[in-house]
Amino acid sequence: MRNVRSSGAKSAPPVESWDPPYCGNIGMKIARDGRWFYQGSPIGRAALVKLFASILRKDADGRTYLVTPVEKVDVEIEDAPFLGVELAVSGDGRDQTLTLRTNVDDEVTIDRAHPLRFVASEPDGGLKPYVLIRGRLEALCTRAVYAELAELATSKEGEESGIVGVWSSGKWWEMG
Known part of the structure; x- marks a missing residue:
């Protein structure tokens, strides 16, 4: 891919x-x-x-x-130019790789060039995940993709902080 x-x-x-x-x-x-x-x-x-x-x-x-x-x-x-509509997962733990497909069929692997970030939404304070697709253009992940990310969430190995995130391409992406 x-x-x-x-x-x-x-x-x-x-x-x-x-x-x-x-x-x-x-x-x-x-x-x-x-x-x-x-x-x-x-x-x-x-x-x-x-x-x-x-x-x-x-x-x-x-x-x-x-x-x-x-x-x-x-x-x-209104929010982001693209929607992240499908998440592919390969591997697990630190070796896990997450690949996002957008509503216009762009595909990116979440990595340092295509970072994942979480933003608190107003007024409820829930999290909205975004992935950089290209240039300065991001995709807002749909609820289904967000649910998949939440299911993959884990504490960073060796930490008891209660802070969770997901691994992709050897990097841990904190969920805020």
Whole structure:
């Protein structure tokens, strides 16, 4: 399995190296549940969503854009641009490797290049797990994936602190 498979393609377009002019807001939005919208209407074609996802970029200014070699337009993101929908586990303990598949079929192995982080959600204080997919773009793990992570949670070996986390790619990822 490749470390990143972007939208079913062999490799992601080099959006990080493109420097097109900013062309404004055209009404693109990604909802919290992963649905894409154009001017308030849902984009129902999965192939089109995957194409758009492959040219998505989050810049240092914190804004997310659809980027081509000739233009850059805003995309409103309610939470994260992708959803982590499937978790594959191989090995166990320190030798365990976790691989996440997103709703647009990107696949990443949770490792130092694709870290897992947990953020307290408001107002209940529950945890929301995110995985870095590429660039500055993250996937919010679905409840099902979060449940799998919780089932895999363990204390760090030799510690009685009560703090739990999961192992992947030789690193222990603390659950907050």
